[in-house]
Amino acid sequence: MSNIITRNIIRFIVLLLIQVLLLNNIKFNGYLNPYFYILFILLLPKETPKWLLLVSAFSLGFGVDIFMKSIGINAAATVLVAFIRPSLIKYLSTGKDIEPNMQIGIKSFGFRWFFLYSLILIFVHNFVLYFLDIFSFNEILLTFYNILLGTIITLSLVIIIQYLFYNIKMKK
Amino acid sequence: MRYFFSFLIKYHFFFLFLLLEIFSVILIINNNRFQGSAIINATNHFTGSLFSGANNISEYFNLASVNRELSEEIGKLKTISFDQNAMDSTLIPHQDTNYNYISAKVINNSTNRSSNYLMLNKGRKNGIEADMGVVCNEGIVGIVIGVSKNYCTVMSVIHKDAKISAKIKKNLQLVNLIWNENSYKKGTITDIPTHINLIKGDTIITSGFSFVFPEKIMIGTFDKYKTKMGESLNSAVLNFSTDFNSLNYVYVIQNINKKEEINLVKDSQHE
Numbered sequence: 001m002s003n004i005i006t007r008n009i010i011r012f013i014v015l016l017l018i019q020v021l022l023l024n025n026i027k028f029n030g031y032l033n034p035y036f037y038i039l040f041i042l043l044l045p046k047e048t049p050k051w052l053l054l055v056s057a058f059s060l061g062f063g064v065d066i067f068m069k070s071i072g073i074n075a076a077a078t079v080l081v082a083f084i085r086p087s088l089i090k091y092l093s094t095g096k097d098i099e100p101n102m103q104i105g106i107k108s109f110g111f112r113w114f115f116l117y118s119l120i121l122i123f124v125h126n127f128v129l130y131f132l133d134i135f136s137f138n139e140i141l142l143t144f145y146n147i148l149l150g151t152i153i154t155l156s157l158v159i160i161i162q163y164l165f166y167n168i169k170m171k172k
Numbered sequence: 173m174r175y176f177f178s179f180l181i182k183y184h185f186f187f188l189f190l191l192l193e194i195f196s197v198i199l200i201i202n203n204n205r206f207q208g209s210a211i212i213n214a215t216n217h218f219t220g221s222l223f224s225g226a227n228n229i230s231e232y233f234n235l236a237s238v239n240r241e242l243s244e245e246i247g248k249l250k251t252i253s254f255d256q257n258a259m260d261s262t263l264i265p266h267q268d269t270n271y272n273y274i275s276a277k278v279i280n281n282s283t284n285r286s287s288n289y290l291m292l293n294k295g296r297k298n299g300i301e302a303d304m305g306v307v308c309n310e311g312i313v314g315i316v317i318g319v320s321k322n323y324c325t326v327m328s329v330i331h332k333d334a335k336i337s338a339k340i341k342k343n344l345q346l347v348n349l350i351w352n353e354n355s356y357k358k359g360t361i362t363d364i365p366t367h368i369n370l371i372k373g374d375t376i377i378t379s380g381f382s383f384v385f386p387e388k389i390m391i392g393t394f395d396k397y398k399t400k401m402g403e404s405l406n407s408a409v410l411n412f413s414t415d416f417n418s419l420n421y422v423y424v425i426q427n428i429n430k431k432e433e434i435n436l437v438k439d440s441q442h443e
Contacts, residue, residue, distance in 0.1 A: 021226045024282065031284035031354075050185040058192045065199075066215040067222075068282070069289040069325065072199030079196065083189040132200065134286050142354065 004045055012060060015040050020067035032146060034153045035074075037064055038125050041081055042118055042158065043104055046089055057082035070133065077128035081121050092117055106162045118158050119151070126150040212325055213318040216295075220323030223280040224293050231277075238420055245309050271386050272426040274298055276306075278419045279323075283356040288328040288416070290314060294424060295322040303384060305425040311390035311413035312336070312378060313422050324424075329391075330356050330416055337382050338391055341375040343368065349376070349391060353409065356416040359392060364406040370394045376410055383430045 019037040027033065041057055048056075061078030065071050089104075092113055102108045109117075126147045134143055180187060203211065276298075280291040294300050296319050306313040306326050314334070318325035327334060329351060336349040338361065345368050347361045361376060374394040380387025392412040399406045427433075 027284055051188055054188050067219050069212055071203040071211050072196040076196035079192045
């Protein structure tokens with residue numbers, strides 16, 4: 001148990017540092033940052049107490065915010081993602097036999113499940129981030145384009161990391 | 173009361189969510205004020221030291237371009253001093269000495285959001301205060317909004333709340349500079365009188381009418397008109413002379429007579 005907690009605390013710090021020191025300087029298409037830190041929320045154990053889920057989401061978002069000087073924006077988006085996460089897991093897992101201590105990831109849940117799960121959460125996250133940042137409905141098409149592109153980039157990173165770190169055997 | 177608490181506990185997930193979201197929105201609204209928020213000031217020291225640590229590593233990759241910029245700058249300065257020696261010095265108006273330039277290094281910078289900030293490695297210790305202007309060799313950069321002991325946060329000119337008093341160089345007409353473009357390369361000049369005819373390449377400079385920037389600092393060049401129907405004053409797109417994406421060394425401008433100027437304005441407003 002304490003092993004899981006330590007692992008998640010380390011993941012929190014490492015993802016925060018990667019986000020503010022590295023990824024915020026990477027600009028796809030000239031201006032798009034991947035908001036990769038959301039991986040922390042995606043990978044939290046599904047038994048995490050709900051209050052802890054929200055509080056850690058807020059602290060992570062707020063942590064990113066103080067470095068990006070965008071106080072509140074990342075916090076709001078991340079808390080929303082944390083809020084819909086339990087219902088989404090429940091919804092996606094109907095008709096699937098899930099053991100209590102299964103780790104969230106491609107390895108135990110399968111590619112389709114994890115892809116859909118990440119896609120929805122990352123899309124919501126990017127959607128809220130871009131609209132809160134721009135705070136207007138001018139050039140709504142451009143905003144949507146940015147949201148879609150941002151979602152694709154972050155999602156690809158999340159999936160690549162799964163294959164790199166979790167020793168998943170490719171299906172033949 | 174017991175029912176109320178059991179109700180709260182039963183739906184604690186939803187209420188905690190609501191509480192945190194409301195708190196975030198309050199933070200967003202407070203932070204949107206022009207002067208920057210208390211949180212930016214309070215966390216300046218912490219974020220600054222982390223960014224400057226990371227910058228120690230990354231600055232090695234820019235050494236070549238920094239060298240080139242410095243030698244270009246020396247070249248420019250030499251030309252100026254040569255010109256002044258060659259001419260009779262009494263004919264040249266006195267240089268503006270109301271301003272001190274404090275050199276600083278950019279340790280963090282963003283260009284891809286609607287609110288962009290920079291962080292510099294100079295702070296209160298070096299005489300930097302809020303509301304000082306920041307420029308670089310190519311032109312205007314931003315305004316200091318938060319200061320800690322060793323670091324300061326600068327609101328970039330490419331920030332949705334930035335508004336800077338500017339003028340057109342060729343006829344000294346006053347205009348305003350804002351930023352509502354999607355690119356860090358382009359800004360918007362508003363309030364251009366309709367009888368003024370601008371052509372591509374006309375220079376826009378600072379007006380010197382705010383207490384922040386001295387006069388005649390380069391902002392950019394006129395690109396094209398973008399006036400909407402029914403507006404009495406023209407607006408236009410300009411190309412910034414500053415490349416906000418490659419800022420490295422900048423200068424913070426200290427206006428020595430600022431207090432006196434502000435007091436004078438206050439006094440005259442009272443009467």
